[in-house]
Every structure is written in C-alpha cells, then in structure tokens.
Amino acid sequence: MKKGKKLYEGKAKIIYATNDKNLVIQYFKDDATAFNNQKKTTIEGKGVLNNRISEHILSNLSQIGIKNHLVKRLNMREQIIKLVEIIPIEFIVRNVATGSITKRLGIEDGTVLKEPLIEYCLKNDKLGDPLISEDHILAFDWASKNEIDKVKKMILRINDFMIGMFRGVGIKLIDFKLEFGRIKIDEKNEVILADEISPDTCRLWDSITEKKLDKDRFRKDLGDLIPAYTEVARRLGILHEQSNVSAVNVTKLSSIKRKKK
Ligand code: 5GP
Numbered sequence: 001m002k003k004g005k006k007l008y009e010g011k012a013k014i015i016y017a018t019n020d021k022n023l024v025i026q027y028f029k030d031d032a033t034a035f036n037n038q039k040k041t042t043i044e045g046k047g048v049l050n051n052r053i054s055e056h057i058l059s060n061l062s063q064i065g066i067k068n069h070l071v072k073r074l075n076m077r078e079q080i081i082k083l084v085e086i087i088p089i090e091f092i093v094r095n096v097a098t099g100s101i102t103k104r105l106g107i108e109d110g111t112v113l114k115e116p117l118i119e120y121c122l123k124n125d126k127l128g129d130p131l132i133s134e135d136h137i138l139a140f141d142w143a144s145k146n147e148i149d150k151v152k153k154m155i156l157r158i159n160d161f162m163i164g165m166f167r168g169v170g171i172k173l174i175d176f177k178l179e180f181g182r183i184k185i186d187e188k189n190e191v192i193l194a195d196e197i198s199p200d201t202c203r204l205w206d207s208i209t210e211k212k213l214d215k216d217r218f219r220k221d222l223g224d225l226i227p228a229y230t231e232v233a234r235r236l237g238i239l240h241e242q243s244n245v246s247a248v249n250v251t252k253l254s255s256i257k258r259k260k261k
Helices: 046-063 100-105 134-139 145-167 225-235 247-260
Strands: 003-009 013-018 023-028 031-034 039-042 070-073 078-082 089-097 111-122 171-185 188-194 202-206
Touching (some): 046 070, 089 145, 145 171
Antiparallel strands (some): 023 078, 031 039, 089 171, 171 202
C-alpha cells in the first residue's frame, strides 16, 4: 500500500490518501489540545499509545459485530482505515456526570447516572462544538432518523461492552465521545463507527482510587499523562511489562535515529 498526499490534518491526527480510493492512512500525532484549541502542547509518545489502545478497542468491538473503520494497524503511529463520510456530530455518552455537564446543568461532579445518557454536539470548532438536540439534527439534515436510531443502538452496545472491558481491568468508564461515518458496503449505505477510541476521547478513572487515567491529566494540569495512558494500555494487556519501558522510549529512539540520518 502506497502512502499518498495529506488529505486532512486535525488536532490529534493526520489523514493520508493511499493508492486504494476506499482506504486512507490515519497518523496519530503527539499533539494535545483542550478547550477548543486554546490550550496546546506536544506530549511525546501519546500518539503511539492512542494508536495501540484504539486498535485494541476497535478490533474487540469488531468481534462483537460493531462495524468500524479500522482495517489494520500499520506501525507504531499509523493505521489503515476505511474512508467514510463523517457525520458532523460528536456523540457523547455519559455513565457518570463530570466535565461539561456538571457546569452546564449544575449537577454534582461524580453523580452516577441511572441510565447511560447520550448527548449530541455539532462538530464545529469555530462554534465550540455546541450541544444540539435530535430535532436540530433532523431539521438541518445532519443525519436521518434512521441513521440516528441505528447509531443509538450501536452506542448502547459499545457502552455496555466497554464498561465491561474496563471494569475487568479495574477502570471505570465515566464518559466518552464517538463519531460515526457513512460508507457503501456491497452497494448498501451503512453507518459505521469511525475515529479513535482512546484516553483522549474517554474519561477513565481507576476503580478504587478514582485516579484520572485520561486526557483530563492534561486539561486539568495534573501531569503524568504518559504514565497514565501507559497504565491503561498495560492493564488492557496491550503493553507487556517489559515493552512498556515503553512507547515513549521507542519514539525517542526513532527520533534519535532520524536526527542521525
Ligand atoms: P465533556 O463534554 O465533559 O467536555 O466531554 C465528555 C467526554 O467526551 C469526555 O470523555 C471527553 O474526552 C469527550 N470529548 C468531548 N468532546 C471532545 C473533543 O472534541 N475531542 C475529544 N478528544 N474528546 C472529546
């Protein structure tokens, strides 16, 4: 597979064309942004960990029948993914109230929700990804009723699966963001799960200590983001004790090699 020109650069990833018009390469950057790009930095090794964690979660979801964009991981930083038309909505799933919902609605931080709550935000950085309702989605044709119904069913299944997967390794899945895309499979229009699922897009708390193991370490200046992401990867069985010495060291080594050349 040949890597072609850059098609799109986002905050945490770059998409490259390939010689197959239906496939693209997704490159995971080390850039971290928060608060609608107002806070930015580079955290060496983050992209490598998110690539591995996202690959693990998406391949497990595939095995339980959740169609998604992942074809395969290529290397430390890249995956081959299916080219989809992204639905311009961020689907937020909450099991415990924290983050924006506590501020928006005055809900006490840490309130456990009776049922998973799905919120919709318009994917628009300039507008700060505003919260929208299902009626807005239909009114402006951002997705059809049929697509929303299918997505909601998938979301609940994904949430159930991920809660169990993380619970098994001593982590609480607090909330997360999902994106979906349109694709033609065997001449049929389908909606599949797209984008990454990683500690950048999920809130993950240690089950006992409630230590934050996700991007809130950057958002809230808690530090030690790489050890937290490495801990998530290690608990999921992705990095073995020795190799976790680690993702960061591997990137350091590769950047030293590049400088020498
Ligand atoms: P909140 O609305 O509380 O800021 O975020 C809810 C959940 O969705 C968190 O797990 C957060 O990481 C994720 N999330 C919401 N918007 C974005 C976004 O634009 N980018 C990323 N990476 N995650 C988001």
